[in-house]
Amino acid sequence: MGYESIRILVVDDEEHIRIALSRILSRLGCEVLLAEDGEESLSILKDTRVDLVLLDLKMPGIDGMDVLRTIKEEIDPHILVIIITGFATLEIAVESMKQGAYDFIPKSFDKEHILLVVKRALDNILLIQEKERLDKERKDALLDLITEKSRLKTILEVLPNGVLVTNNNREVVLINNTIRKHFSISDSVPLGLDISYYITHDKVLDFILFGIEEEGDISCEFKINDDLYLLIKKNSIFSEDQKLLGYVVISMDITPLKKLDQLKSEFVARVSHELRGSLSTIHEQIALVLQDLIEDPEFSADKRILEKAKQRTRGLTELIEKLLDLSRIESGKVYVDIKDIYMEEFLSSRFEDWKDQAELKKQHMVLELNTQGDFTIKADPRALNILFNNLVNNAIKYTPEGGKIYISTYKQGDMGIVAVKDTGIGISKQEQDKIFNRFYRVKDDSTKDISGTGLGLAIAKGIVDDLGGDIGVISEKNKGSTFLVKLPLVG
Numbered sequence: 255m256g257y258e259s260i261r262i263l264v265v266d267d268e269e270h271i272r273i274a275l276s277r278i279l280s281r282l283g284c285e286v287l288l289a290e291d292g293e294e295s296l297s298i299l300k301d302t303r304v305d306l307v308l309l310d311l312k313m314p315g316i317d318g319m320d321v322l323r324t325i326k327e328e329i330d331p332h333i334l335v336i337i338i339t340g341f342a343t344l345e346i347a348v349e350s351m352k353q354g355a356y357d358f359i360p361k362s363f364d365k366e367h368i369l370l371v372v373k374r375a376l377d378n379i380l381l382i383q384e385k386e387r388l389d390k391e392r393k394d395a396l397l398d399l400i401t402e403k404s405r406l407k408t409i410l411e412v413l414p415n416g417v418l419v420t421n422n423n424r425e426v427v428l429i430n431n432t433i434r435k436h437f438s439i440s441d442s443v444p445l446g447l448d449i450s451y452y453i454t455h456d457k458v459l460d461f462i463l464f465g466i467e468e469e470g471d472i473s474c475e476f477k478i479n480d481d482l483y484l485l486i487k488k489n490s491i492f493s494e495d496q497k498l499l500g501y502v503v504i505s506m507d508i509t510p511l512k513k514l515d516q517l518k519s520e521f522v523a524r525v526s527h528e529l530r531g532s533l534s535t536i537h538e539q540i541a542l543v544l545q546d547l548i549e550d551p552e553f554s555a556d557k558r559i560l561e562k563a564k565q566r567t568r569g570l571t572e573l574i575e576k577l578l579d580l581s582r583i584e585s586g587k588v589y590v591d592i593k594d595i596y597m598e599e600f601l602s603s604r605f606e607d608w609k610d611q612a613e614l615k616k617q618h619m620v621l622e623l624n625t626q627g628d629f630t631i632k633a634d635p636r637a638l639n640i641l642f643n644n645l646v647n648n649a650i651k652y653t654p655e656g657g658k659i660y661i662s663t664y665k666q667g668d669m670g671i672v673a674v675k676d677t678g679i680g681i682s683k684q685e686q687d688k689i690f691n692r693f694y695r696v697k698d699d700s701t702k703d704i705s706g707t708g709l710g711l712a713i714a715k716g717i718v719d720d721l722g723g724d725i726g727v728i729s730e731k732n733k734g735s736t737f738l739v740k741l742p743l744v745g
C-alpha cells in the first residue's frame with residue numbers, strides 16, 4: 255500500500271535523529287517535514303496539514319508534552335502523535351497516553367521497531383482517509399439524489415399536463431397537482447392507494463386498466479363534465495423479461511380545442527343549411543326550365559349548359575349533405591337515441607329503397623341474412639342510416655350498369671358483420687389504405703366520370719369507430735369490392 259498521501263512531521267532537537275528518521279520515513283514514500291524544537295513544530299502545524307507527528311519529549315523551550323497538548327486541544331485531535339523517548343518511564347507513558355499520544359518509539363534506533371510502530375500508524379491513517387473519502391462520496395451521492403428528486407418534483411408540478419404513475423399492483427406511486435385538479439382529487443388523498451381512489455370516472459378507469467396499446471401507447475378523449483374535456487394517454491411499462499411494472503398516465507386539458515371545434519361545427523352546420531335551401535331552389539328551377547325547353551336544335555346549346563349547371567348543383571348538394579352528416583357526427587347528434595337495433599330488421603327496412611336506386615342502373619341487389627335473427631347491436635338508427643347509405647350508394651355508384659350488389663350478415667364470436675359486396679370497378683391495393691381519409695378520391699380512368707366528395711367512407715369509418723367496431727375492404731381492380739363492417743353484439 256502506498257503512503258504517498260501521508261505527511262509526517264519529525265520534531266527533535268538532535269539533528270542526527272531528525273536525519274536518521276527522515277531517511278527511514280522517506281523510503282516509505284511519505285512526505286517528511288522536520289522541526290528542531292517545539293516552537294518551530296507548532297508554527298509548521300498551524301500552516302500545513304500533517305497526518306503524523308513523531309515528537310521528542312525532551313526539548314529546550316516548549317517541551318514535547320506541551321506540543322502534544324496543543325496539537326490535541328488546539329490544532330487537530332485527529333493528528334496521530336508518536337512519542338520519541340530515550341528513557342521511557344511508566345509515568346511518562348501514562349501521562350502522554352492521557353494527552354492522546356498514539357504510540358512510543360525508543361531513541362535507541364532499533365530500525366525494525368521504528369518501522370513497525372510507524373507503519374501501524376500509517377495504515378491507521380490510510381484507513382481513516384479511506385473512510386473519510388467514502389463518507390464524502392456517500393454524502394455527495396445523497397445530495398445529488400435529493401437535488402435530482404426535488405428537481406423532478408418541481409418539473410412534475412409545473413407541467414401543464416397531469417401525470418399519474420402506478421405500480422403493477424394498481425397502486426398509485428406518483429401523481430402531480432395537475433391530475434389532482436383534472437380529477438378533483440383532494441390533497442388529503444395520500445399516495446399508495448388503489449388507482450380507483452383517484453380516478454373515479456368509470457370510463458377513464460376502464461381505459462387505463464384495459465385499453466390495449468398499439469405501438470407503445472394509446473390515447474382517447476373523454477368528456478369529464480360540460481366544462482372539461484381531457485385527452486388521456488396511457489403507456490404500460492414492462493421489465494426486460496416482459497413483466498408488467500405499471501402504467502404511466504398523462505392527462506391533457508383539450509377543453510379550449512373542443513369548444514373551438516364545436517363552434518366550427520355549428521358554423522359549418524348553419525352555413526350548410528342556408529346553402530342547401532338555396533341550392534335546392536336553383537336545382538328545381540333549372541329542372542323546370544329544362545322541362546319547358548322545346549326539342550328544338552336552336553336551344554340545344556342552352557340545354558347542354560343547363561344540364562351541366564343542374565349536375566353541378568346536385569354535386570354541391572351532395573357535398574353539403576355530407577358536411578352536415580359530419581357535423582352531426584362530431585357534435586354527437588347521431589348518438590342521442592341509442593337503443594337495441596335488430597340488424598336484420600334494420601337492413602330489411604332499408605332494402606327496398608336501396609334496391610329501387612340500384613334498379614335505376616339496372617343492377618341486381620340481393621339481401622342475404624345469415625344470422626337467424628341473432629344480430630342485435632346498440633346504436634342510434636340515424637348513425638346506422640348514414641353508415642349504410644354511404645356504403646350502399648358507393649356500391650351502386652362504382653358498379654357499372656347490370657352489375658350485382660349483395661348485402662349480407664354474419665357472426666364472428668361477439669361481433670356481427672355486415673358485408674356490402676359489389677361487382678364494380680374495384681380498388682387497387684395501394685389505394686385501399688387511403689380511401690378512408692377525408693376528401694380522398696381515387697383518380698383514374700374508371701372514376702373520372704363519377705362525381706363524389708371523398709367524404710363518404712371517412713364518415714362511415716368515424717361512425718364505426720364510435721360504435722366500437724371496425725371497417726375494412728377487400729377488393730380487386732375490375733373485379734369488385736367488399737366492405738366489411740364489424741360491430742359489437744349486445745351481451
Ligand code: ADP
Nearest residue numbers: 648649652689695696706707708709710711735
Ligand atoms: P366519394 O364521394 O368519392 O365516393 P368516398 O369516401 O365514399 O368518397 O370513397 C372514397 C373513394 O373510394 C372513392 O372516390 C372511390 O374511388 C373509392 N370507393 C369507395 N367505394 C367504392 C366501391 N364500392 N368500389 C370502388 N371504389 C370505391
